[in-house]
Amino acid sequence: MKTVEWSVDILxxxxxxxxPMAAVKAKERNPQLKVMLLEKAxxxxxxxxxxxxxxxxxxxxxGFATPEQYVKEITTANxxxxxxxxxxxxxxxxxxxxxxxxxxxxxxxxxxxxxxAMRKVHHIGTYVLPMxxxxxxxxxxxxxxxxxxxxxTNRVIATRVLxxxxxxxxxxxxxxxxxxxxxxxxxxxxxxxxxxxxxxxxPTSGYLFGTYENPTNAGDGYAMAYHAGAExxxxxxxxxxxxxxxxNGPSCAYVTGPFGGYTANNxxxxxxxxxxWSGQMMMEFYNELQSGxxxxxxxxxxxxxxxxxxxxxxxxxxxxxSRGRFHEGRGTDYREKMVxxxxxxxxxCSGHSASGVWVNEKGETSVKGxxxxxxxxxxxxxxxxxxxxxGWFCGxxxxxxxxxxxxxxxxxxxxxxxxxxERARVEAPLLRTDGLPPAQVEYxxxxxxxxxxQPPKVTRKMEIGLERIQQVRADMEHMVxxxxxxxxxxxxxxxxxxxxxxxxxxxxxxxxxxxxLYHYRVDYPQxxxxxxxVHCHVRKGADGxxxxxxxxxxxxxxxxxxxxxxxxxxxxxxxxxAIA
Amino acid sequence: xxxxxxxxxxxxVIDEEKCIxxxxxxxxxxVCPLDVLAIDMLKGKAFMKYDECWYCMPCETDCPTDAVRVxxxxxxx
Ligand SMILES: Cc1cc2nc3c(=O)[nH]c(=O)nc-3n(C[C@H](O)[C@H](O)[C@H](O)COP(=O)(O)OP(=O)(O)OC[C@H]3O[C@@H](n4cnc5c(N)ncnc54)[C@H](O)[C@@H]3O)c2cc1C
Ligand code: SF4
Ligand code: SF4
Numbered sequence: 001m002k003t004v005e006w007s008v009d010i011l012x013x014x015x016x017x018x019x020p021m022a023a024v025k026a027k028e029r030n031p032q033l034k035v036m037l038l039e040k041a042x043x044x045x046x047x048x049x050x051x052x053x054x055x056x057x058x059x060x061x062x063g064f065a066t067p068e069q070y071v072k073e074i075t076t077a078n079x080x081x082x083x084x085x086x087x088x089x090x091x092x093x094x095x096x097x098x099x100x101x102x103x104x105x106x107x108x109x110x111x112x113x114x115x116x117a118m119r120k121v122h123h124i125g126t127y128v129l130p131m132x133x134x135x136x137x138x139x140x141x142x143x144x145x146x147x148x149x150x151x152x153t154n155r156v157i158a159t160r161v162l163x164x165x166x167x168x169x170x171x172x173x174x175x176x177x178x179x180x181x182x183x184x185x186x187x188x189x190x191x192x193x194x195x196x197x198x199x200x201x202x203p204t205s206g207y208l209f210g211t212y213e214n215p216t217n218a219g220d221g222y223a224m225a226y227h228a229g230a231e232x233x234x235x236x237x238x239x240x241x242x243x244x245x246x247x248n249g250p251s252c253a254y255v256t257g258p259f260g261g262y263t264a265n266n267x268x269x270x271x272x273x274x275x276x277w278s279g280q281m282m283m284e285f286y287n288e289l290q291s292g293x294x295x296x297x298x299x300x301x302x303x304x305x306x307x308x309x310x311x312x313x314x315x316x317x318x319x320x321x322s323r324g325r326f327h328e329g330r331g332t333d334y335r336e337k338m339v340x341x342x343x344x345x346x347x348x349c350s351g352h353s354a355s356g357v358w359v360n361e362k363g364e365t366s367v368k369g370x371x372x373x374x375x376x377x378x379x380x381x382x383x384x385x386x387x388x389x390x391g392w393f394c395g396x397x398x399x400x401x402x403x404x405x406x407x408x409x410x411x412x413x414x415x416x417x418x419x420x421x422e423r424a425r426v427e428a429p430l431l432r433t434d435g436l437p438p439a440q441v442e443y444x445x446x447x448x449x450x451x452x453x454q455p456p457k458v459t460r461k462m463e464i465g466l467e468r469i470q471q472v473r474a475d476m477e478h479m480v481x482x483x484x485x486x487x488x489x490x491x492x493x494x495x496x497x498x499x500x501x502x503x504x505x506x507x508x509x510x511x512x513x514x515x516x517l518y519h520y521r522v523d524y525p526q527x528x529x530x531x532x533x534v535h536c537h538v539r540k541g542a543d544g545x546x547x548x549x550x551x552x553x554x555x556x557x558x559x560x561x562x563x564x565x566x567x568x569x570x571x572x573x574x575x576x577x578a579i580a
Numbered sequence: 581x582x583x584x585x586x587x588x589x590x591x592x593v594i595d596e597e598k599c600i601x602x603x604x605x606x607x608x609x610x611v612c613p614l615d616v617l618a619i620d621m622l623k624g625k626a627f628m629k630y631d632e633c634w635y636c637m638p639c640e641t642d643c644p645t646d647a648v649r650v651x652x653x654x655x656x657x
C-alpha cells in the first residue's frame with residue numbers, strides 16, 4: 001500500500017448533492033482557495049440524485065408559504081423537538097437556492113405565467129415543486145464544478161477525519177478503491193457531505209444493496225464525525241419510509257398525490273389524512289399493515305388514462321427509473337392494480353427524518369473546522385433543497401473560517417501517529433490471507449439490526465442486539481479483502497457497525513416514545529414531555545466509549561398554538577374507531 | 581482463504597456485440613456509483629464483476645452504444 005499525500009485549503013467529502021454546492025460556494029466566496037471535492041464514486045453520477053429527482057419536497061416559495069409557516073410545520077412534524085434556528089435559516093434561504101439552481105439550468109415545473117407550479121402534499125402548507133424534467137441535475141452541477149475550477153477526486157473513500165493538535169479538523173484519511181493507495185489529504189477545513197446511513201437495516205428482500213438510499217452511503221459521515229469527536233443528535237429518531245414492497249424505492253405519493261393518487265388499505269380506502277412522510281404517518285401506516293386491512297397500497301387505478309400516462313412518464317424516467325421495469329416484471333399496471341407498499345429497513349437520515357450530526361445554522365459541527373451538510377447533518381426533514389442550502393452555508397462559512405483562523409502561510413499542525421494508526425487499520429484486511437468475507441459480516445450485522453433494533457423497540461431486545469453487535473465487531477478484525485474494492489466494503493462494515501451501536505444506545509437512552517413509529521418504545525409507550533422534551537446527543541467520551549447528553553430545546557423563534565402543535569396527531573382518517 | 585464457486589444471476593448484462601470497450605470505452609465503469617462493473621481485458625468487453633447493484637441505471641443511460649441492460653436483481657424482482 002503506497003501512501004499519497006495532498007494538501008488543499010477546503011476539503012469537501014462526498015460529491016452527491018450538498019457536496020458540489022459546498023465546493024462551488026467556497027470557490028465563489030474566495031476563488032484563490034484550493035478546494036477539493038472528494039468522492040467515493042464519480043461525481044458525474046453519484047449520490048441520491050444520481051439519476052435526477054422528481055421534485056422539491058420542501059420549497060418555501062413566496063406567495064405559497066412563508067418561512068414561519070414552514071418552521072411551524074416542521075416543528076409539529078417532529079413533535080416539537082427541533083432547533084428552530086436551523087430550520088428557519090433553511091426556510092429563509094430556500095427560495096434563493098431555487099432561483100440559483102434555476103439559473104444554473106435545473107428545470108422546475110412552471111405554470112402558463114412562468115410561476116413555479118407548487119403542489120400541496122404536507123398536512124398544513126404547500127411546499128412541493130415538481131421537476132418532471134429533473135433528470136439532468138448532475139450534469140448541471142458538474143458544469144458548475146468545472147466553471148468554478150473545483151478540483152474533483154473520484155473513487156477515494158474517506159475513512160477518518162484528521163485532527164490537529166487542538167482537536168480541530170485538519171483533513172481526512174482514506175484510500176483509493178481502484179489503486180489501493182492510502183490517501184492523506186491535509187486541509188484547513190473539512191465539509192462532510194456523505195449522505196445518509198443507508199445500509200443500516202437489511203431490506204426485506206435480503207439483497208444487501210436493495211436499499212432505499214444510494215448504498216454508497218453506508219453511514220461513513222456519521223462514523224467519521226463521531227470518531228472526530230463531534231456530537232450527533234436524534235439518532236433514536238430513525239428513518240423509516242413507506243416504499244414499493246421489495247423494490248424498496250419511493251412510489252411516490254408526493255408525485256401522484258397532487259394528481260389524485262393516495263395511500264390506501266386493502267379495501268382501497270384512504271386511511272391517512274396526509275401522505276407527507278412523518279413518524280406519525282409511519283405509525284398509522286404500520287398499524288394498517290399489521291391490521292386486517294393490510295397490506296398497504298398506492299392507489300392510482302381510479303385515475304384517468306391521461307393522468308396515469310403523465311405519472312408513468314415522471315416515475316419511470318427520473319430519480320429511480322427502474323421502477324417501470326419492476327412493475328412490468330410483476331405485471332403491475334397502475335391502470336388496473338394498486339401498487340403494494342411496505343415499510344423500509346431502518347436508517348439514519350436527516351433529509352427525511354431528523355437523525356444526524358449536530359450542526360448549527362451555519363453548518364458548523366461541534367468540532368472546530370468541521371462542517372456537515374445534507375442527509376447526514378441534523379436539520380430535520382431537510383430533503384434535497386436543504387442539502388443544497390446547507391451545502392451553500394458550509395462552503396461560504398468554511399471559507400470565512402479559514403480566513404480568520406489561518407492568516408497567510410499558517411497551517412494546522414498534525415501529529416503523525418494518527419496517520420500511522422489509520423493506515424494500519426485500513427491496510428489490515430488486505431494483509432490477511434484467511435478469515436471472514438466483508439459481505440458475510442455485513443449481512444449478519446444488518447440482519448441483527450433488523451432482529452433487535454427495528455421498532456417496535458423493546459428494551460431487552462435492544463440490549464441483546466448490542467451484545468450481538470459487539471460480537472460482530474470482534475469478527476470484523478478477521479475480515480479479509482482480496483483487492484481494493486473488497487477493502488471498500490470491509491471499511492464500510494466498520495461504519496455500519498458504529499451506526500448500529502449508536503442506533504441501539506441512543507434508542508435505549510430516550511426512555512419514552514416520540515416521533516410516531518421512529519421511536520416507538522414498547523416499554524415506554526407514552527410521550528413524556530416533562531423529562532424528554534430535550535435533544536439527545538451522542539458523542540465519543542474521553543474514555544473512548546459512547547456517551548449521552550440531554551440538551552435543552554432552544555427557545556422557539558416561531559411560537560405554535562395548541563391546535564398547530566397537535567396537527568400531526570390527527571392523521572388517521574375518521575371512520576370507524578381507530579385500531580391502535 | 582477458500583473460494584466457494586456458486587452460480588449467480590447478475591442484474592446487469594452487456595451485449596458484447598455492441599460493447600466497444602476494446603476501442604477504449606469505459607463509460608459504464610466510470611459512472612457506476614457502486615463500482616461493480618469492470619472491463620475484461622482479454623475480451624475487451626465490459627462485465628458485471630460484483631453483484632452489488634442499486635439498479636439505478638447510469639450505466640445503461642450513459643452507454644454510447646446501448647450495450648447495457650439493467651434488470652431488477654432476482655431477489656427483489
Ligand atoms: C430514492 C430517493 C428519492 C428521493 N426523492 C426526493 C424528492 O423527490 N425530493 C426531495 O427533495 N428529496 C428527495 N430525496 C432526498 C434527497 O435526495 C436527499 O436528501 C439529498 O439528495 C441528500 O444529499 P446529500 O448530499 O446529503 O447526499 P448524497 O446526494 O447521497 O451524496 C452523498 C455522497 O457522498 C459520497 N460518499 C459517501 N461516503 C463517502 C466517503 N466515505 N468518502 C467519499 N465520498 C463518500 C457518496 O458516494 C455520495 O455521492 C430522495 C432520496 C432518495 C434516496
Ligand atoms: S459504456 Fe457501453 S460500450 Fe462503453 S464499455 Fe460500457 S458497455 Fe461497453
Ligand atoms: S444499475 Fe447502477 S449500480 Fe447497477 S451496475 Fe448500473 S450503474 Fe452500477
